[in-house]
Amino acid sequence: xxxxxxxxxxxxxxxxxxxxxxxxxxxxxxxxxxxxxxxxxxxxxxxxxxxxxxxxxxxxxxxxxxxxxxxxxxxxxxxxxxxxxxxxxxxxxxxxxxxxxxxxxxxxxxxxxxxxxxxxxxxxxxxxxxxxxxxxxxxxxxxxxxxxxxxxxxxxxxxxxxxxxxxxxxxxxxxxxxx
Amino acid sequence: xxxxxxxxxxxxxxxxxxxxxxxxxxxxxxxxxxxxxxxxxxxxxxxxxxxxxxxxxxxxxxxxxxxxxxxxxxxxxxxxxxxxxxxxxxxxxxxxxxxxxxxxxxxxxxxxxxxxxxxxxxxxxxxxxxxxxxxxxxxxxxxxxxxxxxxxxxxxxxxxxxxxxxx
Numbered sequence: 495x496x497x498x499x500x501x502x503x504x505x506x507x508x509x510x511x512x513x514x515x516x517x518x519x520x521x522x523x524x525x526x527x528x529x530x531x532x533x534x535x536x537x538x539x540x541x542x543x544x545x546x547x548x549x550x551x552x553x554x555x556x557x558x559x560x561x562x563x564x565x566x567x568x569x570x571x572x573x574x575x576x577x578x579x580x581x582x583x584x585x586x587x588x589x590x591x592x593x594x595x596x597x598x599x600x601x602x603x604x605x606x607x608x609x610x611x612x613x614x615x616x617x618x619x620x621x622x623x624x625x626x627x628x629x630x631x632x633x634x635x636x637x638x639x640x641x642x643x644x645x646x647x648x649x650x651x652x653x654x655x656x657x658x659x660x661x662x663x664x665x666x667x668x669x670x671x672x673x
Numbered sequence: 674x675x676x677x678x679x680x681x682x683x684x685x686x687x688x689x690x691x692x693x694x695x696x697x698x699x700x701x702x703x704x705x706x707x708x709x710x711x712x713x714x715x716x717x718x719x720x721x722x723x724x725x726x727x728x729x730x731x732x733x734x735x736x737x738x739x740x741x742x743x744x745x746x747x748x749x750x751x752x753x754x755x756x757x758x759x760x761x762x763x764x765x766x767x768x769x770x771x772x773x774x775x776x777x778x779x780x781x782x783x784x785x786x787x788x789x790x791x792x793x794x795x796x797x798x799x800x801x802x803x804x805x806x807x808x809x810x811x812x813x814x815x816x817x818x819x820x821x822x823x824x825x826x827x828x829x830x831x832x833x834x835x836x837x838x839x840x
Contacts, residue, residue, distance in 0.1 A: 517675075605811060636791075
């Protein structure tokens with residue numbers, strides 16, 4: 495038996511529903527870029543407890559992994575653990591004292607974009623290090639990742655980049671705030 | 674600011690049903706779609722624990738990787754040019770549990786890319802399963818169907834579709 499739900503009209507914005515999950519900013523690349531940064535979060539995201547990044551991206555390198563950096567900190571102040579399925583096995587990997595946190599991998603295949611949903615918790619709290627968790631994946635890999643930025647500073651900017659090459663045109667990154 | 678996660682439709686089954694289809698999806702205003710299902714099958718043994726999905730009724734060109742753990746071991750497999758998206762740890766009849774399945778479809782209206790998706794099925798009785806993949810088409814997604822693969826879902830199973838606003 496087929497059950498169908500029909501939609502006749504929609505209004506983006508929720509028709510007055512309580513707004514506890516809100517769009518802060520979206521970037522859709524009109525040309526390739528080495529990185530994408532959401533900045534000024536001390537002001538634009540001040541009303542939120544947590545942040546979420548949703549992305550669908552591709553790079554121009556034959557092999558790359560997306561990375562996330564906070565507040566432009568290039569020091570070895572990050573760690574990431576990954577549990578990922580390769581299509582034939584499940585592998586666990588970790589990086590400590592790294593300069594960024596790891597997200598999804600990708601390859602420069604036409605039309606094939608990798609995707610991720612990344613939660614950055616309690617990003618304004620100045621008494622704890624900042625933790626990240628994500629579900630990410632691509633054509634050839636699915637991964638659960640957890641990461642930390644060893645800093646109690648409030649997060650004021652979030653940057654993503656591929657660790658080789660550039661993000662290509664059409665890559666999209668959206669930042670949301672959760673109250 | 675406006676709410677960025679908007680409920681588009683929801684359905685709770687009043688009787689057993691095999692297929693749910695969300696049609697006439699919004700053609701503007703949203704960037705991503707999230708589908709959340711809470712399901713239990715009317716049959717109790719494999720292969721009656723399969724949760725399938727298709728978009729636009731397309732019966733080809735799904736590429737995806739799965740990762741699962743059952744409490745004692747882990748495994749991962751992959752599919753190419755498959756006829757549907759397949760998840761395999763849905764709750765069986767008599768388990769006393771309903772699984773929770775979530776699909777995220779990214780940029781579902783954009784015609785410059787294949788349609789990437791992430792999915793996760795949580796079943797306390799059998800373990801979690803994560804999936805990442807794509808529908809290898811640049812067409813916009815206009816409908817989403819989910820299926821109890823070879824049996825039906827019990828009354829009380831629910832399905833909700835949300836739109837994620839992205840300017």
